[in-house]
Amino acid sequence: MVRWRQRPQEVPLASDPSSSFVPTIIGAMVFLSTLVLGAALAIEGVADGWQITGQQYRATIEISRKSASEETVATSIDVLAQLPGITRVRVVGDDEILATIEAWTGGRPDLELLPLPVLIDVEALSPESLRSDIIEQILEETAGAVTVYVEPQWLIAVRSTVGTVQLVTALMLVIIALISVVSIVYVTRTALSIHQDTIETLHQVGAQDSYIAIQFQNQSLFLALMGGIPGNVLAILIMMFLTRELSGSFEAPLLPAVSLETGEWLFLGALPVVAAVVAMVAARVTVITSLGRMP
Amino acid sequence: MIRFENVGLRYGSGPEVLHDIDLTLESGSGHYLVGPTGAGKTSLLSLLYLGRRPTRGLLTMFGQDVATATRSALTGFRRRIGVVFQDYNLLDHLSAFDNVALPLRLVGTDPDMVRDHVHQLLEWVGLDTMAGVKPPFMSGGEKQRVAVARAVIGQPDVLLADEPTGNLDETMADRLMMLFMELNRHGTTLVIATHNTRLPQRFPHPVLHLQEGFLKAGRPW
Numbered sequence: 333m334v335r336w337r338q339r340p341q342e343v344p345l346a347s348d349p350s351s352s353f354v355p356t357i358i359g360a361m362v363f364l365s366t367l368v369l370g371a372a373l374a375i376e377g378v379a380d381g382w383q384i385t386g387q388q389y390r391a392t393i394e395i396s397r398k399s400a401s402e403e404t405v406a407t408s409i410d411v412l413a414q415l416p417g418i419t420r421v422r423v424v425g426d427d428e429i430l431a432t433i434e435a436w437t438g439g440r441p442d443l444e445l446l447p448l449p450v451l452i453d454v455e456a457l458s459p460e461s462l463r464s465d466i467i468e469q470i471l472e473e474t475a476g477a478v479t480v481y482v483e484p485q486w487l488i489a490v491r492s493t494v495g496t497v498q499l500v501t502a503l504m505l506v507i508i509a510l511i512s513v514v515s516i517v518y519v520t521r522t523a524l525s526i527h528q529d530t531i532e533t534l535h536q537v538g539a540q541d542s543y544i545a546i547q548f549q550n551q552s553l554f555l556a557l558m559g560g561i562p563g564n565v566l567a568i569l570i571m572m573f574l575t576r577e578l579s580g581s582f583e584a585p586l587l588p589a590v591s592l593e594t595g596e597w598l599f600l601g602a603l604p605v606v607a608a609v610v611a612m613v614a615a616r617v618t619v620i621t622s623l624g625r626m627p
Numbered sequence: 628m629i630r631f632e633n634v635g636l637r638y639g640s641g642p643e644v645l646h647d648i649d650l651t652l653e654s655g656s657g658h659y660l661v662g663p664t665g666a667g668k669t670s671l672l673s674l675l676y677l678g679r680r681p682t683r684g685l686l687t688m689f690g691q692d693v694a695t696a697t698r699s700a701l702t703g704f705r706r707r708i709g710v711v712f713q714d715y716n717l718l719d720h721l722s723a724f725d726n727v728a729l730p731l732r733l734v735g736t737d738p739d740m741v742r743d744h745v746h747q748l749l750e751w752v753g754l755d756t757m758a759g760v761k762p763p764f765m766s767g768g769e770k771q772r773v774a775v776a777r778a779v780i781g782q783p784d785v786l787l788a789d790e791p792t793g794n795l796d797e798t799m800a801d802r803l804m805m806l807f808m809e810l811n812r813h814g815t816t817l818v819i820a821t822h823n824t825r826l827p828q829r830f831p832h833p834v835l836h837l838q839e840g841f842l843k844a845g846r847p848w
């Protein structure tokens with residue numbers, strides 16, 4: 333067993349049965365949470381690629397350059413903003429449009445040859461606020477003929493699925509965290525009763541509760557890392573394999589790749605540390621509250 | 628000064644084992660605590676070392692009612708109390724050295740100083756060659772001496788010894804008693820529970836006589 337310091341452990345926790353139980357349970361929990369969180373991030377990444385995240389529903393209104401004087405655009409925006417349920421109205425800048433086209437064509441198009449329409453983005457909290465027939469009718473007066481592109485029905489379905497995935501992920505993570513905390517509390521309570529005589533003696537010779545708690549929390553931190561790191565590494569390897577497989581099979585243009593960003597990988601890699609800190613705090617709180625009830 | 632006023636003690640819901648204890652121990656005093664087995668000597672000491680609180684009455688130590696003292700105050704008091712337990716209460720997984728060093732380490736004493744002090748004491752109790760040995764591999768008398776060394780190393784204000792010479796021959800018993808007397812001369816309040824009638828004769832101090840949980844006047848012998 334690894335020694336933390338030169339000094340001996342006054343409470344001999346290293347030989348407890350928990351020294352194999354905690355790494356196993358925390359290892360499994362970190363493994364699961366890495367996979368769950370990794371999957372959720374990947375799904376969100378795909379959804380981001382389709383621009384379907386968030387709670388907003390969107391429509392894009394296209395006004396032809398010819399009929400769109402600055403004044404017309406400004407009045408149209410005012411009118412749209414006053415419609416019920418609309419949360420945001422903005423003109424899509426030319427740069428933004430050009431960048432999008434550039435991604436398609438691979439080069440910057442000549443603005444002379446390609447007269448861009450004016451695009452207005454509208455966001456609303458519910459799809460009912462974005463009925464294309466109504467919007468077209470209203471804008472008829474100010475801007476003449478316009479075309480309204482509303483999000484297709486399937487995209488709305490995907491959006492609500494993504495929302496559900498996030499919810500389920502959060503729920504699973506909460507359950508995993510609860511199982512971990514309950515296990516640590518249980519293990520710590522067991523250790524407290526195994527070592528009750530030692531603890532009483534330590535108290536008698538002048539040890540503070542916090543001094544005793546440090547021994548338990550260090551052990552808990554150490555054991556959680558012992559299990560958490562391998563569990564995490566294994567899950568990340570699986571994630572790497574899967575993302576590579578999946579992005580290979582969806583090799584179609586315009587479809588976002590199933591992948592994680594560097595920051596997201598790092599985030600996943602930090603999970604064992606998070607688990608270890610949780611285990612440490614759980615052990616400490618358990619010891620302090622239990623000792624507080626002793627004479 | 629330690630003061631018992633009408634103190635009673637019971638274990639859990641069992642019968643009362645100490646009754647109506649009225650007692651004042653002046654600072655720097657020395658007493659023997661005697662009485663037949665089961666009379667309540669260890670129980671009385673457990674109140675003194677703050678292992679238990681009285682179930683009734685008032686116990687004042689270090690100028691404070693122990694019933695109302697906070698946990699951290701109690702820890703502070705315990706650091707000023709050295710205890711030789713009847714069954715030693717050594718930590719089996721620690722060497723003799725580490726057991727004796729414990730009280731000093733807990734208050735953050737400099738490691739070099741800890742080492743010197745511990746070796747010095749182990750030498751005095753005749754265990755300098757056993758510093759690295761753990762209690763399960765020691766005889767009763769050896770453990771008893773480790774327990775004594777641990778109790779005195781912090782130069783406590785109060786020293787409580789429960790049958791500290793029970794497993795020792797006369798020579799070694801006298802040696803330890805001299806250590807206690809030395810501390811007592813330097814101001815440590817001393818209470819020694821013992822069945823050994825020889826000790827009060829050889830190292831005279833007033834005797835507290837417990838019988839069936841009551842403090843009696845006079846000596847039993």
Ligand SMILES: Nc1ncnc2c1ncn2[C@@H]1O[C@H](COP(=O)(O)OP(=O)(O)OP(=O)(O)O)[C@@H](O)[C@H]1O
Nearest residue numbers: 638641644662663664665666667668669670671713
């Ligand atoms: N932990 C305990 N739980 C319940 N009863 C106890 C406990 N410890 C002691 N007693 C009871 O308290 C009474 C006094 O015991 P105590 O140990 O104080 O006696 P003692 O004078 O130290 O005896 P000895 O000389 O044998 O050491 C006894 O009747 C004993 O049975």
Ligand SMILES: [Mg+2]
Nearest residue numbers: 668669713789
């Ligand atoms: Mg006893």
